[in-house]
Amino acid sequence: MHTAQVVEELNALFPHMHKEEQEAHPLGNGGAVALFPQTEDEIRNVVTYAREKKKKLAIIGGGTKRGFGGLVERTDLLLSLANYRGIVEHAVADMVITVKAGTNFQQLQDYLAEYRQKIALDPFLPLSATIGGVIAANDSGPKRLGYGAARDSVIGLRLIYPDGTVIRTGGKVVKNVAGYDMNKLFIGSMGTLGILSEVTVKLRPLPKYESLVLLAFPTGDTDTIRSFAVQFLDSMMEPVCLELLNPSLAEQLTGKRVYTLVIGFEDVKSAVHYQEAFVQRMQPPHTTMTILPPQEAQKFWQTFYEISPNGAMPPTDRAVEAAVKIGVVNLDVISVLRESELLQAFNVDIRAHGGLGHGLCRVYIKGAAESVVSSIEQLQAIAKQRKGYAVVTHLPLSFRQTIDVWGGKPSYFFLLEGIKAKIDPQRMFNDQRFVGGI
Amino acid sequence: MNSTGQNQAKTLGNYRWGDLPDPNKWADCVHCGMCLESCPTYEQTGQEQHSPRGRVHLMKAVAEGKLEITEDFIDPIFACLDCRACTTACPADVDVGGLIEEVRWQIRQAIPLTGTKAFISKLFLQGIFPHPSRLQALGRLLKLYQKSGLQKLVRQTGLLRLFPDHLAEMEAVLPAVGEPVRKKYKHSLVKAKGETKRTVALLTGCVMDVMFSDINEATIRVLTYNGNDVVIPPTQTCCGALHVHAGDKETGKMLAKQNIEAFQDVERVVVNAAGCGCMLKEYPELFRDDPVWHEKATQFSEKVEDISKYLYDTGYERPKAELAMRITYHDACHLAHGQGIRQEPRAILASIPGVELVEMPNADRCCGSAGIYNITHPEMAQAVLQSKMENIPNEVEIISMGNPGCMLQMAIGVLKHGRNEKIVHTVQLLDWAYQKENGKEWRT
Amino acid sequence: MRKKALYTNDPHIQALAQIVGEEAILYRKEDLIAYDCDGFTVHRHLPKAVVFPKHTAEVAAVVKYCHEHDLPFLARGAGTGLSGGAIPLNGEVVISLVRMKRLISVDLENRRAVVEPGFVNLKLTNSVANRGYYYAPDPSSQYCCTIGGNVAENAGGAHCLKYGVTTNHILGLEVVLPNGEMIEIGENGILDPPGYDLLGLLTGSEGTLGIVTKITVRILKSPEAKQTVLAYFDRVNDASQTVSDIISAGIVPAALEMMDQTAIEAVEAAAFPVGHPNDIEALLLIEVDGISAGIDEQIEEILHICRTRNVREVKVAQDEQERAKWWANRKTGFGAMGAISPDYLVQDGVIPRSKLPEVLQQIQQISEKYGLRIANIFHAGDGNLHPLVLFDSEKPGETEKALAAGSECLQACAAVGGSITGEHGVGIEKKEEMRFIFTDEEITAQTNIRDVFNRKNLLNAGKLFPTPGRCVEVKRA
Structure with missing residues (x-):
């Protein structure tokens, strides 16, 4: 069927829905026609149409993660939730909010800030990302140490299944063990099981005060970093992040090209100052310490969350950009960062950071195509050596088709396949977007 | 169903032998499981029929007629150490130990013991413990045996191998026997040193007086040192705890009556054996269905106090001499769980200058002695003892406690595990300090 | 033996x-x-x-x-x-699984421990306490419940208000699937293993998807400071309002527990009495922890809130002994019901915190309707109610009445947008009540997942999901 015909059918069925014909995108994950439903009923109707016509759907929010997974350049339809946004219910006293999946993440945080509340998630690219996309991709940042991830904040979801039914998982209460914890199944499922319609999350109070301690290690001696981290983690201090920046990322963010630890404190003022003083007391020799007060700390974070390649932005130059998420045992982050430095031998730009309290690293690679691919392969080897994994979270489509961005299948892949087959036997949603071609 | 109701009914499900177990005791059990980890036999087996709530569940099943009294029912009921740790752990205060004893009585009526088991049980429980003269005779024999070098001979020749293992181990640690105080102070009152503040009667105990008469001597010295006249009523007898634990309620009652009468004229009965003290305090339970004796037993039980609590409550003289020792304390089940006495003996030990009191992890865990349990269930007793030994803190010189049964069992443990700790009664340590203060030879 | x-x-x-x-x-x-x-x-x-x-x-x-x-x-x-x-x-x-009770390894630097499923919850904390660490989920049964069971039930506890429930602390699982095949998820306890979040799915699946044989858990550093407040209220509404006010003030207490008059009567009659007055309608047990420098400030704020809500008496625990006594009294609360009633049925509804006064009133009405006393012990900070329906199973018909009353309590929770269980699980008890909160399609969505793992349905069948085609009304008749 030609695109024109499809558009005609769609116009007849959804006369008021915004539609756009789509060109191929270098990051792929597109559709011949993009649809922008504004209500849940419209989403259901699109799904019903697709099912009946045996069409496949790619699902998109802000488009920031367009380069994350997926082997298809353009499928039949691109379902965008960008126009499906807004707050469904904000129970201020209960500290719970339900929002439509297409709601912009930063706008949501700004709204909540008026109530001195926040969603306790710190995903990348909050200015462009939607809450639905953050949850579908299970994105999290350095503050995962203090606040956890989507799986710790999301208490309820509302989804459209491939058969058109609306399924609610979880609920509106902060503690709930009724039935399987189905929320978990959809968090990080890359839209392969259902279309997120509404998301209910529990909120936290905005901290009364915050600061960032930047501890720079000019000698580059990673043993010193390690022993400091071990000692600090063994103390009773409560950092919300303990993120190590590699020298080039530190230069971009702080102006100094040395390994730098970013230690965040969020608490009442006296407790924050107390912890700053604690770090000062245990500061290793030959290091420099800078304390960023609240406003500067916030500015630091604003820059920080934009360092990741953004799938929603047109590529700026010819260099290939890639982002890799590496999971290892917490303190192995130091080794991963040190070893990833060596990749500069491929003549690529490497910026990297990782949390010493949670074991997740992000490595951003920029350079010539071949070098980027070699670097990714190296990173996968480094992760594997440490019994961890490396997943490529951003890479142009053509390279994704040659490299397994998921780094292989887990031994229990048959269960993942089984789940997909039960829920989406026609492979209608985000076909081939996920691990092992699911 | 209330207890008067059952009296008339005379049976309760498959319990058919009078003196029925009290259903109110299991009615409080909501099967929450908080007792599980407190139970030494559950710890060893992981099997719930060997746990407090499992046993309650089984005992209830018999009352509900779902289960007959069979060998497989008896096993878990008799494998209970009766250590009462579950009573401490239970949020609803279910008296599992009491129930076990009541059901054991039913079992013994339903299935009398036969063979060797019956012989040993009968010999000890009915033939020896209730008869002070026979126990003393046994003690004399033991003394003779120890003094004459016979012991050495027996040990060397391996005659002990003829005993069951555990008896042989016990033999190895049996204390040298002194003269029983009940005999020594017959008909006489031991006057307080200085002014008499109070008069107390001492329960000499059966095993205690024969095998640990030095502890009785120490107890008397400590009491008189603190202004107590001590009387030792000659007609007192074994407390009956072992009998009641074993299900022999009849003998238990008989002994109880004798003791109640023996101590009729005294105001205070001091006990230095936790197992006995606990039993004395529980006499009223034996006579649940006998209003006259129940009343007498209640009055009697109110007079009973453990030596450590008695000293602590009435005020004892803080010793001035220093005993430079690292000591750990083991909570006898029938002191900690049975009588709720934990802090007083520790306070006494800590008050002795120079003593460094080190807490033992799981101090209130049963040592496996449990009356004659170490004779009837040697394997389980060994396993429980092993756990106990593993918890003894490093480099302590003395393990102190307030019960002779535990002392024997702990001594076996120390011997068996090649350890060096000495097993000493709490009151003995206080006695040592007083003796040293007065320039006497203080350590035995 | x-x-x-x-x-x-x-x-x-x-x-x-x-x-x-x-x-x-x-x-x-x-x-x-x-x-x-x-x-x-x-x-x-x-x-x-x-x-x-x-x-x-x-x-x-x-x-x-x-x-x-x-x-x-x-x-x-x-x-x-x-x-x-x-x-x-x-x-x-x-x-x-109680004989599989080894603590396999502890890695303090990376804050994790590996245990076998029969390892007792509290023993984990005891094993790392000397180094200043602990395992956060603390169900009231932690003295004896196993971590394997905690995973199956996604157990909560008094302190999950701040620290989350079991699922938030599980990093890896070794699982025997219902066909006997063994798999390992989250090897080495590394976060976010690629693929659907099977750790999250298995945790709380009530033993219907597989049998957990090894568990990697997160352990936490004990907070530097801890303060516990006990507050007595003449009016239960004031206590409820205090809960809301504390949360709204931006304080995240480690625990925020409430007991009503009947519950207080029971704990005071049982093994661990504290000496609570018998004429108050409710008490709150509030614990805050964290950096010592900030704690006094938070406590002052809490005391202030209590006073503005007409507290009769409010005190801060003076030492660890006093704190432990308050907690023992609270944690043995369910078992304590044995002291005032032959039987009890505990419910486990969850409601949005702000609906507390409304739902408590409804529970009172249910109690009157059935002529059964209902005690309330709950994790007020989470909105997790534990109405305890007191009854005597020896009295004909009373068990049925208690079940019906319990079910109605859950209906009241569901009606305000809550859940039928916050931490005890559905099991057999609440499987029909699943219909209060889920549609047939939603229940099928869950049984479909079960079928992927447990094709023959031999593993723990008949739990968790309502009997197909049978509605709740039939059960009541």
């Missing part, structure tokens, strides 16, 4: 005994009776046998045997569950 020779003609028992050894199987009625229920005693069924595997391979072999011979089976830990998840409804082979 008597050694029992295997004496049975049942080939299945013989085969299972071959796998685990004769000393590790129970099959006689006298031994099985202790396994006919767990902490939920309304339903009782004898298992076919109880086996005690010592390691994963034995679990896998037993499961494989059951799978091949179509024998229903289920896993059991300490059996302290309150919804009947470990009751052998179909005469299952019970796989008791």
Whole structure:
């Protein structure tokens, strides 16, 4: 069927829905026609149409993660939730909010800030990302140490299944063990099981005060970093992040090209100052310490969350950009960062950071195509050596088709396949977007 | 169903032998499981029929007629150490130990013991413990045996191998026997040193007086040192705890009556054996269905106090001499769980200058002695003892406690595990300090 | 203990005994009776046998045997569950995991520990406490419940308001699937393993998706400071309002517990009395922890809030001993009901915190309607209510009345947008009540997932989901 015909059918069925014909995108994950439903009923109707016509759907929010997974350049339809946004219910006293999946993440945080509340998630690219996309991709940042991830904040979801039914998982209460914890199944499922319609999350109070301690290690001696981290983690201090920046990322963010630890404190003022003083007391020799007060700390974070390649932005130059998420045992982050430095031998730009309290690293690679691919392969080897994994979270489509961005299948892949087959036997949603071609 | 109701009914499900177990005791059990980890036999087996709530569940099943009294029912009921740790752990205060004893009585009526088991049980429980003269005779024999070098001979020749293992181990640690105080102070009152503040009667105990008469001597010295006249009523007898634990309620009652009468004229009965003290305090339970004796037993039980609590409550003289020792304390089940006495003996030990009191992890865990349990269930007793030994803190010189049964069992443990700790009664340590203060030879 | 020779003609028992050894199987009625229920005693069924595997391979072999011979089976830990998840409804082979109770490893630098499923919850904290660490989920049964059971039920506890429930602390699982195959998820406890979040799915699946044989958990550093407040209120509404006010003030207490008058009567009559007054309508137990420098400020704010809400008396625990006493009194609250009632039925509804006064009033009405006393003990900070319906099963018809009253309490919770269970699980007890909050499609969505793992439905069948085609009204009739 030609695109024109499809558009005609769609116009007849959804006369008021915004539609756009789509060109191929270098990051792929597109559709011949993009649809922008504004209500849940419209989403259901699109799904019903697709099912009946045996069409496949790619699902998109802000488009920031367009380069994350997926082997298809353009499928039949691109379902965008960008126009499906807004707050469904904000129970201020209960500290719970339900929002439509297409709601912009930063706008949501700004709204909540008026109530001195926040969603306790710190995903990348909050200015462009939607809450639905953050949850579908299970994105999290350095503050995962203090606040956890989507799986710790999301208490309820509302989804459209491939058969058109609306399924609610979880609920509106902060503690709930009724039935399987189905929320978990959809968090990080890359839209392969259902279309997120509404998301209910529990909120936290905005901290009364915050600061960032930047501890720079000019000698580059990673043993010193390690022993400091071990000692600090063994103390009773409560950092919300303990993120190590590699020298080039530190230069971009702080102006100094040395390994730098970013230690965040969020608490009442006296407790924050107390912890700053604690770090000062245990500061290793030959290091420099800078304390960023609240406003500067916030500015630091604003820059920080934009360092990741953004799938929603047109590529700026010819260099290939890639982002890799590496999971290892917490303190192995130091080794991963040190070893990833060596990749500069491929003549690529490497910026990297990782949390010493949670074991997740992000490595951003920029350079010539071949070098980027070699670097990714190296990173996968480094992760594997440490019994961890490396997943490529951003890479142009053509390279994704040659490299397994998921780094292989887990031994229990048959269960993942089984789940997909039960829920989406026609492979209608985000076909081939996920691990092992699911 | 209330207890008067059952009296008339005379049976309760498959319990058919009078003196029925009290259903109110299991009615409080909501099967929450908080007792599980407190139970030494559950710890060893992981099997719930060997746990407090499992046993309650089984005992209830018999009352509900779902289960007959069979060998497989008896096993878990008799494998209970009766250590009462579950009573401490239970949020609803279910008296599992009491129930076990009541059901054991039913079992013994339903299935009398036969063979060797019956012989040993009968010999000890009915033939020896209730008869002070026979126990003393046994003690004399033991003394003779120890003094004459016979012991050495027996040990060397391996005659002990003829005993069951555990008896042989016990033999190895049996204390040298002194003269029983009940005999020594017959008909006489031991006057307080200085002014008499109070008069107390001492329960000499059966095993205690024969095998640990030095502890009785120490107890008397400590009491008189603190202004107590001590009387030792000659007609007192074994407390009956072992009998009641074993299900022999009849003998238990008989002994109880004798003791109640023996101590009729005294105001205070001091006990230095936790197992006995606990039993004395529980006499009223034996006579649940006998209003006259129940009343007498209640009055009697109110007079009973453990030596450590008695000293602590009435005020004892803080010793001035220093005993430079690292000591750990083991909570006898029938002191900690049975009588709720934990802090007083520790306070006494800590008050002795120079003593460094080190807490033992799981101090209130049963040592496996449990009356004659170490004779009837040697394997389980060994396993429980092993756990106990593993918890003894490093480099302590003395393990102190307030019960002779535990002392024997702990001594076996120390011997068996090649350890060096000495097993000493709490009151003995206080006695040592007083003796040293007065320039006497203080350590035995 | 008597050694029992295997004496049975049942080939299945013989085969299972071959796998685990004769000393590790129970099959006689006298031994099985202790396994006919767990902490939920309304339903009782004898298992076919109880086996005690010592390691994963034995679990896998037993499961494989059951799978091949179509024998229903289920896993059991300490059996302290309150919804009947470990009751052998179909005469299952019970796989008791209590002998798999090793602490396999502790890695303080990376804040994790690996345990076998039979390891007791509190023992983990005790094992790392000397280095200043602890395991956060603390269900009231933590003295004896196993971590394997905690994973199955996604156990909560008093301190999950700030620190989350079991699922937030599980990093990896080794699982024997219902066909006997063994898998490992989250190897080495590394976060976000690629693929659907099976850790999250298995945690809280009430033993219907697989049998957990090894668990990697997160351990936390103990907070530098901890303060506990006890507040007595004449009016239950004031206590409820205080809860809301504390949360709204931006304080995240480690725990925020409430007990009403009937509950207070029970704990005071039981083994760990504190000396609470008997004429107050409610008490709050509030704990804050964190950096010492900030704690006093938070406590002052809490005291201030209590006072503006007409507290009768409010005090801060003076030492660890006093704090421990308050907590022992609270944590043994359920069992304490035994002291004032022969039987009780505990419910586990969750509501949005702000609906507390409204729902409490409804529970009072339900109590009056059925003529049964209902005590309330709850994690007020989470909105997790535990109405305890007091009854006497010896009185004809009273058990049924209690069940109906309990169910109505859950309906009240569901009606305000809440849940029928916050931490006890659905089990047998609340499976029909699942319909209060889920549509048929939503329940099918869940059973579809079960079918992926548990194709033959031999593993813990008849739990968690309502009987198809049967509505709740029928059950009540």
